[in-house]
Amino acid sequence: MNEERIKNAIRVILEEIGEDPDREGLRDTPDRVYRMYKEIFSGIGSDPQDVLTAVFHEQHKELVIVKDIRFYSVCEHHMVPFFGKAHVGYLPDGKIIGLSKIARLVDIVSKRLQLQERMTQMIADAMNQRLEPKGVIVMLEAEHLCMSMRGIKRPGSTTVTIATRGIFDTDENMRKRFFELIK
Numbered sequence: 001m002n003e004e005r006i007k008n009a010i011r012v013i014l015e016e017i018g019e020d021p022d023r024e025g026l027r028d029t030p031d032r033v034y035r036m037y038k039e040i041f042s043g044i045g046s047d048p049q050d051v052l053t054a055v056f057h058e059q060h061k062e063l064v065i066v067k068d069i070r071f072y073s074v075c076e077h078h079m080v081p082f083f084g085k086a087h088v089g090y091l092p093d094g095k096i097i098g099l100s101k102i103a104r105l106v107d108i109v110s111k112r113l114q115l116q117e118r119m120t121q122m123i124a125d126a127m128n129q130r131l132e133p134k135g136v137i138v139m140l141e142a143e144h145l146c147m148s149m150r151g152i153k154r155p156g157s158t159t160v161t162i163a164t165r166g167i168f169d170t171d172e173n174m175r176k177r178f179f180e181l182i183k
């Protein structure tokens with residue numbers, strides 16, 4: 001990320017929306033936006049699987065769920081936030097993972113320009129490839145600011161997306177168990 005190019009671009013936007021980029025409150029804004037972009041887009045170019053370290057061999061036969069993982073991402077159509085909760089479940093097959101790594105996975109896939117559907121699938125695929133579990137299920141619930149503060153203007157509407165792999169593709173009872181446990 002080129003610092004000067006970002007700052008210049010933000011300055012141009014400020015001018016074009018009718019602002020004075022040199023007034024006191026805006027003088028440091030291009031620099032603030034640059035630093036914010038470095039933070040909120042820090043996942044771009046990184047492989048989600050890289051955060052899935054701390055894999056342990058363990059015979060655990062039951063479903064493992066980490067729910068209510070808060071996330072903030074940025075919609076690729078409007079570059080405004082969408083945010084909500086992720087729920088990630090998997091049925092292990094001899095390998096389990098450090099729980100914090102699941103939250104790290106949600107974090108790394110959210111810190112880039114996203115679509116909620118793609119983000120959901122990226123989480124499922126990374127878990128599936130790294131742990132080779134019997135199955136993975138991911139559910140995201142989010143509010144999109146591009147739908148609430150602009151456009152159709154429907155604050156409070158929530159978009160729910162699901163991705164399943166392995167046993168959760170076919171086993172309705174397993175899916176039901178997951179939905180009951182995340183309630």
Ligand SMILES: Nc1nc2c(ncn2[C@@H]2O[C@H](COP(=O)(O)OP(=O)(O)OP(=O)(O)O)[C@@H](O)[C@H]2O)c(=O)[nH]1
Binds near residue numbers: 114115116147152
């Ligand atoms: N499927 C999906 N759509 C999204 C997501 N984030 C934003 N969108 C939608 O992307 C669409 C882009 O539509 P366009 O018609 O190209 O853009 P627009 O003219 O700004 O559309 P409006 O939002 O309807 O005003 C909109 O319907 C958004 O609601 C997402 O994560 N997944």
Ligand SMILES: [Zn+2]
Binds near residue numbers: 075077078080144147
């Ligand atoms: Zn959008």
